[in-house]
Amino acid sequence: MKAQGAARRRIGAVLGVAGMVVPLSVALGGAPAQAATCTTSTGPYQKQVEKFLGRPVDGRQSSADCSAIRAFQTKHGISPNIGYAGPVTWGVMNLMNQQKAAGSNxxxxxxxxxxxxxxxxxxxxxxxxxxxxxxxxxxxxxxxxxxxxxxxxxxxxxxxxxxxxxxxxxxxxxxxxxxxxxxxxxxxxxxxxxxxxxxxxxxxxxxxxxxxxxxxxxxxxxxxxxxxxxxxxx
Known part of the structure; x- marks a missing residue:
């Protein structure tokens, strides 16, 4: 990213932080649109995601699992936010685990x-x-x-x-x-x-x-x- 020009204020900017810092769907709508339905598919990282979210770790997708995963995806701009425990969602969670492990050192x-x-x-x-x-x-x-x-x-x-x-x-x-x-x-x-x-x-x-x-x-x-x-x- 290359930022140019002097600082200036703009009141009521509808884009906020816009596309360079968040996905386009976030920039245009404030948050990714909620999916019409939750996926019933079990993702390749189902158990890891369930454990991260404090869900029962059984490796099988449930409606409660999907709702919890989708809430996480929506909060962090992960698209599509359909509650699927895929590599992108687990990648974000795994990164959070590594950050927590850094502690105070x-x-x-x-x-x-x-x-x-x-x-x-x-x-x-x-x-x-x-x-x-x-x-x-x-x-x-x-x-x-x-x-x-x-x-x-x-x-x-x-x-x-x-x-x-x-x-x-x-x-x-x-x-x-x-x-x-x-x-x-x-x-x-x-x-x-x-x-x-x-x-x-x-x-x-x-x-x-x-x-x-x-x-x-x-x-x-x-x-x-x-x-x-x-x-x-x-």
Missing amino acids: PNKAGKCPTNKGRIACVDLTRQLSWIQDGKTLKFGPVPVRTGRDKYETRTGLKKVYYRSINHWSTLYDVRMPYSQFFDGGQAFHSIAGSVWSPPGSHGCVNMRGGDAKTYWNMLKNGDDVYVYGRKPGT
Whole structure:
């Protein structure tokens, strides 16, 4: 994603965060349309999905299973939201499990530099970000949504070089609140949709509103950003 132009306000924008950060169905309608009927088919990840959702783990689709799966799909912009326990739905759930497992020590493997002072780390593999100072965790880890296939968030050591609290992308005609650019048009910024919504952004590091605001308050121009790993599916 390449965001261009100076920040400007637009009141009552009907698209909110629009297509660059959420699926088109979300951008145009606020959420994917509910399917007319729930699927009766048992998905290839039925047991895993049932366990994640706290359902009885029997590996057989029921109407209650389908309703629970469809609610999850709707919440996170997974389409089609017909309650099928397929690879996309399980992929999102599995990612959430990995993020939870990171706990309060996301840099346990030492992949984000600890000799830079304050630095914002972005782990593409686990879709996590946090701010650390040396070896001390200052904020996070928090879930993020990075670039999709062909629009990958670029890896390596970067620096925050431009900040725009009410940024507007003239390229995609969308709001990008709390934008902090660190590599070309790629930036941290908040979105209104789910940060777990597939397939991903056009390169930016999408964040929940509260997390993006905290990053805005904690970072400044010149601060280091380190991006590493590889987003699933890219």
